[in-house]
Amino acid sequence: MPPTLTDAEALDAADPLASFRDRFVAPEDPGLVAYLDGNSLGRPPKATAQRLAELVAHDWGSRLIRSWSEGWMELPFEIGDRLGAAVLGAAPGQTVVADSTTVCLYKLMRAAAAMRPGRDEVVADRGNFPTDRYVVEAVAAECGLTVRWISPGPAAGVTLEEIDDAVSERTAFVTLSHVAYKSAWIADLHAITAAAHDAGALVVWDLCHSAGSVPLDLDAAGVDLAAGCTYKFLNAGPGAPAFLYVAAALQQEFVQxxxxWMGNVDPFAMTSDYAPSTGMRRALSGTPPITGLIGVDEGVRLVAEAGIGRIRAKAVALTELAVTLADGMGAGLGSPRDPARRGGHVTVTHPDAAALSERLIAAGVIIDHRPPDGIRIGLSPLTTSFAELHRAMTVFAEVLQTS
Incomplete structure (x- = not known):
């Protein structure tokens, strides 16, 4: 017998993270049944609204430009270190909050290509998020590299075996997403990184769908370079700045x-020639986005308080419930069935996914459509309840029956 709403409510009653839902702004939409798109845009924390008001009234409104020397200049590094500790498994001095994910990936891929001169290939996933594919193609064209594409199955992602077959002495770097944006497949970060290193290549990891949802241990895995966004499971707000991770051992040769001016050794010297700074400052380019950084800071604080282990445990429980209910509806599954291989969302497949997605959203269940046939159910452990998910899947079943 499929789980009932009462069963879901019992899971909520036993949920150690249930109280975190009250720490977020409640939507003023009486027609909203469930928000299941937090893996695209997380809900706003109440603390962020308070911090932004304080920023406008005091740091910006009263202290004005003096705030740059009173703390703003160091925020990308301070917040980066907190993010590294709470989310990435990274020691201090290796993470900085900077530009958009696209710009961060571009910086990392160009730097990776430069750090492996004489190598003329890059290994990438043809099923990766569009920006990753577009950037790797642009970098390959600029640097004279050939892209060796891997094409995993639609309900899976890149495997270690596929990497072993693709890398060689010609590979400059491998670039992959840790969690696939369509299927939620979790790649074997440790083993794939080691396989690339065995071939003498670097790895650039995209952590957009794992940061704040799946535990990471970048230092222990020997990861070289990584980037990820902050507006999904870190709830930092629309367009909030992304982060870059550069392993300490690579920072002296890292040239983005x-x-x-912000990456110069002395930004305020206004020198005629550029000299890259030491450490992670050299990863910066322009003026830090202070309002966006406030959102990142509050999102990271919430994840640190909740604990990434408890977040992951709830994500597994939520996705298991979603898979069970989807099976009961007779829907197709476009995600791994093994929860150990599945991130924080579940993709249900249907030939009429685009039309069904529109009907679901009109019925108050906010999901997103991933062409050609995917309906992605995003499950954010700090803001999604089991009962909310159950009510959404009940609506989903009704839409399917009338389609």
Whole structure:
């Protein structure tokens, strides 16, 4: 017998993270049944609204430009270190909050290509998020590299075996997402990183769908370079700045392609020639986005308080409930059935996914459509309840029956 709403409510009653839902702004939409798109845009924390008001009234409104020397300049690094500790498994001095994910990936890929001169190939996933594919193609064209594409199955992701077959002495770097944006497949970060290193290559990891949802241990895995967004499971807000991770051992040879005043060894010296700073400052280009950084800071604080282990445990329980209910509806599954291989969302497949997605959203269940046939159910452990998910899947079943 499929789980009932009463069963879901019992799970909520026993949920150690249930109280965190009250820490977020409640939507003023009486027609909203469930928000299941937090893996695209997380809900806003109440603390962020308070911090932004304080920023406008005091740091910006009263202290004005003096705030740059009173703390703003160091925020990308301070918040980066907190993010590294709470989310990435990274020691201090390796993570900085900077630009958009696209710009961060570009910086990392260009730097990776430069750090492996004489190698003329890059290994990438043809099923990766569009921006990753577009950036790797642009970098390959700029640097004279050939892209060796891996094409995993639609309900899975890149495997270690596929990497072993693709890398060689010609590989400059491998670039992959840790959690696949369509299927939620969790790649074997440790083993794939080691396989690339065995071939003498670097790895650039995209952590957008794992940061704040799946535990990471970048230092222990020997990861070289990584980037990820902050507006999904970290709830930092629309367009909030992304982060870059550069392993300490690589930082002296890391040269990113967008030279800007904030990456200079002395930003306020206004020198005629650019000299890259030491450490993670050299990863910066332009002026830090202070309002966006406030959102990142509050999102990271919530994840640190909740604990990434408890977040992951609830994500597994939520996705298990979603898979069970989807099976009961007779829907197809476009995600791994093994929860150990599945991130924080579940993709249900249907030939009429685009039309069904529109009907679901009109019925108050906010999901997103991933062409050609995917309906992605995002499950954010700090804001999604089991009962909310159950009510959404009940609506889903009704829409399917009348389609």
């Amino acid at each position: 392609p967008i030279a800007g």
